[in-house]
Amino acid sequence: MLGMSDHGLSLCVDKMLAAGVDAAAIEVFRHFYRLCERGETGIIAEDSIRPLTDPPRLADVEVADETARAALAQTVIIKLNGGLGTSMGLEASKTLLPVRDGKNFLDLIVDQVRHARDTYGVRLPLLFMDSFRTRDDTLAHLARYPDLAVGSLPLDFLQNREPKLRADDLSPVEWPADPSLEWCPPGHGDVYTALWGSGLLDDLLEQGFRYASVANGDNLGAAPDARLAGWFAASGAPYAAEVCTRTPNDRKGGHLALRRSDGRLILRDSAQTAPEDERFFTDETVHPYFHANNLWFDLEQVRAAMVERRGVLGLPLIRNAKTVDPSDPTSTPVIQLEYAMGAAIEVFAGALAIAVGRDRFLPVKTTNELMLLRSDVFSLGEDGRLLATTAIPEVDLAPRYYKLLEDFDARVTVVPSLRRATSLVVRGDWLFDAPAEVVGEVVLPETGQVGRYR
Numbered sequence: 320m321l322g323m324s325d326h327g328l329s330l331c332v333d334k335m336l337a338a339g340v341d342a343a344a345i346e347v348f349r350h351f352y353r354l355c356e357r358g359e360t361g362i363i364a365e366d367s368i369r370p371l372t373d374p375p376r377l378a379d380v381e382v383a384d385e386t387a388r389a390a391l392a393q394t395v396i397i398k399l400n401g402g403l404g405t406s407m408g409l410e411a412s413k414t415l416l417p418v419r420d421g422k423n424f425l426d427l428i429v430d431q432v433r434h435a436r437d438t439y440g441v442r443l444p445l446l447f448m449d450s451f452r453t454r455d456d457t458l459a460h461l462a463r464y465p466d467l468a469v470g471s472l473p474l475d476f477l478q479n480r481e482p483k484l485r486a487d488d489l490s491p492v493e494w495p496a497d498p499s500l501e502w503c504p505p506g507h508g509d510v511y512t513a514l515w516g517s518g519l520l521d522d523l524l525e526q527g528f529r530y531a532s533v534a535n536g537d538n539l540g541a542a543p544d545a546r547l548a549g550w551f552a553a554s555g556a557p558y559a560a561e562v563c564t565r566t567p568n569d570r571k572g573g574h575l576a577l578r579r580s581d582g583r584l585i586l587r588d589s590a591q592t593a594p595e596d597e598r599f600f601t602d603e604t605v606h607p608y609f610h611a612n613n614l615w616f617d618l619e620q621v622r623a624a625m626v627e628r629r630g631v632l633g634l635p636l637i638r639n640a641k642t643v644d645p646s647d648p649t650s651t652p653v654i655q656l657e658y659a660m661g662a663a664i665e666v667f668a669g670a671l672a673i674a675v676g677r678d679r680f681l682p683v684k685t686t687n688e689l690m691l692l693r694s695d696v697f698s699l700g701e702d703g704r705l706l707a708t709t710a711i712p713e714v715d716l717a718p719r720y721y722k723l724l725e726d727f728d729a730r731v732t733v734v735p736s737l738r739r740a741t742s743l744v745v746r747g748d749w750l751f752d753a754p755a756e757v758v759g760e761v762v763l764p765e766t767g768q769v770g771r772y773r
Contacts, residue, residue, distance in 0.1 A: 327490040328352050331482045334491050338502075343516035343630040344479035344509070351505075351656040354636045356489060361636045363587045365596040368576035370606045371584070374562060374672040380550045387549035392441040393529040394548050395618075396432055399507045399660070400457055400536040401450035401478045405645065407686060408723035412453035414536040415460060416683070416724070418692055419699045424683075425460050427539055429467060430703025435543035443543060444469040444528070447536065448513060450478045450504050470526060476517045479509050483643055486652040494643045494651070501643070506657035507535075507612075508634050515625045524618055531621075533660065534613045539692070540681035541613045542704050548615075550673070557620035557667040560584070561613035561675045565603035568713065572609040573661065574600075575672050584670050586610055586661040590637050608672070610661050611680045624666060632666050634658040681705060686727040687714040694737040712757075713742040717765075720748045735772065 331352065335345050404413030414424035422430075432445045445467060449457050454477060461467060461474055468474055480502045482491035494500045505512075510533060514520040523531075530552060534541030541561075551559050562575060573588035592600040599605050624632060637657040644650040664670045683689050691697070691714055697705040714737070721727045731751045737743065740757040747765035749772050763772060 327484070327488060328356075331484070331491045334482050338480070340479060340481070341512075341516035344481070344505070344512050346629070347479075347509075347512050347631050348481050348505070348656070350631050350633065351636050351658065352484075352489070355484070355638060355654065355656055359636055360638050361591045362593050363576075363585065363591045363635075364593060365599045367579055368585065368587065369579060371562070371575045371577060371608055371672060374608065374674045376674045377547060377550070377676065380546065380673075382546045382549035382553070386553065387545035388439045388441065390530065390548035390552035391435065391439050391443065391543065391545040393527065393552070394441075394543075395444045395446060395523055395528050395531050396543055397446045397448060397510065397531055397533040398428060398536040399510065399533070400447040400453055400475070401504050401507070402537070403452055404537075404724075406684070406722070407689075407727075408725055411456045412449075412536075413683075414453075415456060416689070418539070418683075418689075419697075419705070423460075424536055424539065425457065427699075427703045427705075428536065429461075429464055430701075431539075431542040432467075434702040435545070439545055442469045444472050444523075445474070446472070446519075447475040448478050448507075448510055449475045451480060451502075452499075472522065472526065473519070476513055476519050478504050478513055479516070481505050481656065483641075483653040483655055486640065486654050489654065492643050492651055492653050497644070503655045503657075506637065507660040508658035508662060510660050511621060511625065511632055511663060512630065515622070515630055520618060520622055520625070524622065529618055531616050531618055532613070533616070534611075535682060537684070538611075538613070538680065538682045539703075539705050540677075540679040541611075542679075542702070544679075547673075547675075551615045554671060556669050556671045557617045557624075558664055558670040559615040560586075560661055560664055560670070560672050561611045561615075561679060562608040562672050563611050563675060563677055563680050565607055565609045567603060569603065569609045570601035573612075573659070574606040574609050575661075575664065576606065578665070583665050583668070584672060585635075585665040586659060588637065588659060590639065591635065608674060611675065612661055613675070613679060614661060614663075616663075616667075620667065632663055634662040634666070677711075678706065685716075686721050686724065687716055689724075689727065690714050690716065690731060690734060691737070693734045695734075696737045709738050712737055712740040713744075715742070715744045717746050717748075721745065 639655040642650040736756040741760045744762045749770045
């Protein structure tokens with residue numbers, strides 16, 4: 320007779336099979352389900368790690384031009400594109416969000432890849448890991464670039480999905496009001512399973528590609544980089560992660576550390592930090608580098624690990640407690656089993672970290688960053704890259720008025736000049752509808768009525 324958890328797992332597997340989920344993804348889900356039922360949380364204690372304090376720096380790396388070109392010729396660019404940008408009220412792929420000069424993230428990524436292809440004379444495939452929610456809109460937009468695909472390679476591959484689990488008994492949740500909410504992605508750590516299960520990993524190797532450069536689709540700083548490719552290829556490492564120097568504004572992001580038990584690099588996210596260790600996690604003087612979520616890995620060595628482990632890399636579990644309808648806090652409590660792409664660094668002996676400039680980390684998580692990227696703080700080059708023209712100021716827009724893109728666009732019709740700004744803090748309902756300049760530190764208070772910044 321099946322126990323409660325066995326019954327719950329059986330129901331989940333049946334649901335995944337009925338939905339056509341790949342067999343490799345189901346095996347990975349089994350692994351994480353068993354971790355969850357045993358009560359594992361993925362917590363990494365501060366006393367079990369040592370801070371990463373002195374990684375090699377890209378600024379100090381010397382790579383011959385031919386070495387860089389040869390490495391880039393064997394590289395594939397992969398962008399994680401499964402998110403909808405729901406935190407900003409979006410219902411389509413976040414990368415469709417307009418950024419500059421009428422171009423969205425997808426357009427600028429394409430510009431970056433085309434420029435690298437032309438500059439170095441390489442094939443440089445561009446692949447998007449889409450989710451079932453972002454695939455159609457993404458491919459429809461990319462259809463305007465008929466020359467983008469390389470040979471027989473597709474433009475995307477599909478991220479897997481898994482059932483959300485009822486928090487009370489770990490059975491698959493049912494939500495007839497919107498059955499699509501019964502499913503969730505397993506996190507961007509699914510990139511390895513999705514490449515393996517789809518057969519795309521083998522296809523890339525057969526077509527002569529050896530290295531992958533992987534980054535979030537909303538990070539326009541992670542452009543193709545031949546010097547980084549050359550450094551990684553010459554290192555012989557199976558895996559490398561880009562890190563950036565932390566500032567007080569980077570206290571929430573995950574960081575790399577050295578595990579005391581075996582000296583391996585590991586990733587610790589905020590969800591893997593115990594409350595009593597939070598003060599260490601957020602202290603940039605203790606952990607001076609944050610994980611940029613820009614990764615490099617050797618396709619051959621990843622394939623060997625997948626074969627050896629039968630498709631299950633065994634990454635640390637992230638147990639994410641939510642409600643089945645994220646917009647309704649009274650809906651059924653659920654558990655989402657997630658795992659981070661960057662956590663794979665602990666799987667590979669000899670994995671490396673490299674410190675890169677802040678120009679390789681330009682994500683857009685809120686409308687604060689969107690205002691910055693649309694402002695004169697950045698210039699848009701012919702290579703599709705956004706480069707800071709001055710020190711980047713702090714922007715803090717009141718979520719009540721600016722969190723949703725619709726509200727932001729209605730209130731910020733003309734982005735003010737921020738080149739001479741130190742910080743812009745908007746606490747009230749202010750309209751930016753005419754050319755204006757922010758100088759130094761500016762705080763716009765709550766006034767009880769709409770203000771105009773001129």
